[in-house]
Amino acid sequence: MTNDRRVLLHQNKHALAASVAARFLTNMVDVLHQQEEANVVLTGGSVGIAVLAAVNESPARDTIDWSRVNFWWGDERWLPRTDPERNELQAREALLDHISVPPENIHAFGASDDAVEAGTDALDAAAARYTAELLGRAPNGAQYPRIDVMLLGVGPDGHIASLFPHRSGIREREASVVAVRDSPKPPAARLSLTRPVINSSDRVWLVLAGSDKASALGLALAGASRDEVPAAGIKGRYRTVFFVDNDAAAQVPESLIAPGY
Template structure:
């Protein structure tokens, strides 16, 4: 299999979410036919959660043996565990609470109201715990699992996960998890996987909808630096796909777009 980078155009956000959901389910069937378990990285945001809801609503949902699928997150907001802004809570509401996935297969980041460790900064401690959990599920000699699919949203500024332009997080090479403080997008404190972890995935799927994403997408595909547009520095091991609606694709050259409807 060779590395590919493709842009798939959809008429609107609903069609985009349905397309990603259908492709995800098909991919999980293929992955689980070849290996014992799968590792998936989830994203938050309105489009990312819409994809999870579309998976839940699909007639093919229960063709997957969810007991063999592990779910991780690309990033998380440092808020209480029951906060509606938390990516984990939104993912549970949209999909995870509706499928037969063991609790141990859901690898959520820590929350701001988790019990604190004496003398340790809570955000730093949460990053260390998630790094340790990644390591515990990694192949021998690796720091993190071999991810099969990583879903990512892209912000209007080109950020992915909680790796923002011109911040140290996008340049981190050694750590698997970084803390984010004074984020340009609220809430100010966050946790995020780093670029090497995201790029370790066999397939990276970036999902974008809306005209406010057009500039970031255009710059990412035009070869902008990862410091300026973090999405430009993301590339799956085998395949990188941009699932976009017509508004987000406004600044993408036509020769890069493959219609998906």
């Protein structure tokens, strides 16, 4: 199978979320038919959480054996565990608390109120713990699991996960997880998967809606540098799909939009 990069256009945010949810459920059926378990990386943001809510509302939700699905996150805000701005909490409320997924299959990033050893930098320690958790689920010789679906949002500046333009995170080549201390959007402290992990995924699905994303999307598809527009440096092993609404697609050449969308 070769990599395929495409843009799928939807009328509005609601239609976008419903489409991604339906495709996700179908994909999980296919993946679990072919292998024992699946690894999915979730994203935050209004569209990412809307997708999870649409999965929860789908009549097909309970056709999936969720006990065979592992959930990870692309990034997390360094906040207390119960802070409503945490991607983990939003994902739990939208989907994870409503399905039969074992607690050990939910791989959340550390939180700022987790206990750490005295003298240990908490953010670095959390990055190290998540690195170890990824390694613990990896096949022999790998640093992280085989990821079946990587869901990503895209910021107005083109950032993905917590990898921002002109910051060191997007240039990281070795580490699986980075501690972010200089995020240009609050909170400044975050944890994020790196580009090597993201690009190791079989399928990368970038979901974005709104006119404020149009410039970043246009630049990413036009071949901007990953340092300038991090989304431009993202490419899954088999398939990379940009799920967008009409407003976000304002600067996408018609030739890049998949037929029928």
